[in-house]
Amino acid sequence: MSAATDGPRVRLADIATEAGVSVATISKVLNGHADISPATRSRVDALLTARGYTRRAAGEKPRGDLIELVFHEFEASWSMEIIAGVEEVAKAHGLAVVVTESGGVHSLGEDWLEGALRRRPAGIVLVSSALGERQRLRLATRGIPLVIVDSAGDPPADIPSVGSANWSGGLAATRHLIELGHRRIAAITGPGDMLCSLARLDGYRTAMASAGLDVDPRWVRFGTFYVEGGRDAARDLLELEDRPTAIFAGNDLQALGVYDAARELGLRLPDELSVVGYDDIAPARWVSPALTTVHQPLRRMGAEATRMVLDTGVRSSAGVVPRMDLATHLVVRGSTASPR
Secondary structure (H helix, E strand, O other): OEEOOOOOOOOHHHHHHHHOOOHHHHHHHHOOOOOOOHHHHHHHHHHHHHOOOOEEOOOOOOOOOEEEEEEOOOOHHHHHHHHHHHHHHHHHOOOEEEEEEOEOOOEEOHHHHHHHHHHOOOEEEEEOOEOOHHHHHHHHHOOOOEEEEOOOOOOOOOOOEEEEOHHHHHHHHHHHHHHOOOOOEEEEEOOOOOHHHHHHHHHHHHHHHHOOOOOOHHHEEEOOOOHHHHHHHHHHHHOOOOOOOEEEEOOHHHHHHHHHHHHHOOOOOOOOOEEEEEEOOOHHHHOOOOOEEEEOOHHHHHHHHHHHHHOOOOOOOOOOOOEEEEOOEEEOOOOOOOOO
16 A cells, blocks of 8 residues: 655554554554444544645555445435436546445434445445545545535535525525515425525525515414425414415425415415425426426536546646536426405
8 A cells, every 4th residue: 555645654563653553453443444443543634634645555446446425315306316416427537336325314324334435436425415524534544535415514624515596596486485576475496404504594584675564573483394294384373363375485495385274265267375485396397387486407416516526637736626606597387366
């Protein structure tokens, strides 16, 4: 094994001495063996990273023949768009794509990490998840590049990321409803610990404030990014005495939940309630009425992330780490109209 560095050669024997372990233990850490205690693995990984060591086995290709695409939780209609973008770029480079679930809620599970280290992918595209410091160290010491898509939180400064203009999307959705004449506009967003949820909600608040409209605290609801989350929040909103005449949902699945709640209460869309979603997944075009929504370029996000992770020059000579936020735009369909 050797170290790919611009400075003096890093010797595993020196790392072993500093860590107080054998060279064999260092080798086990580098090869992802499970029979190493977490404390020892963490200490060795930290030293390898601090000394600028990048794993290279003699005669081994620096990169594998696959891209690992990781979702913390798989949702078919939304995830398939990202998968299509990743596969498009991977295929052009002669690479396969393996899709995995990390097993954590917005974070990487340890079981996934062990498997990824054994697979040794050419790169990892991580969707809507956070990465622990120890996990980052383990990937870095093995020279496995990583790009985050639609980060759950603020992405680490040293990891490239691809997202979309969530604030602008929330702003455009709400402005559309205001321009139609709505004044009682509610917002349902996703989990409060996700950056995209908060950004879309901030766009909604900005549009309301710019129009001189107050936001009743009862009109803002947090929930899951699933149909059930939208349905439960919408039921509460639509049973208010001064119920909203329009709802901006944080994603299309939540918007479909709003449709269900409105039907249960006998409300006609868009005559008695206007609804705007977010993402523009395929079912948005199939429901009745077709859903007005903010188009998020999910396929392109997957493609750009894959290009980044395959780019050996992802860090410029100035040490700049790429950050890309792609534009969103409103797609007006049949679920919005002027209030009556």
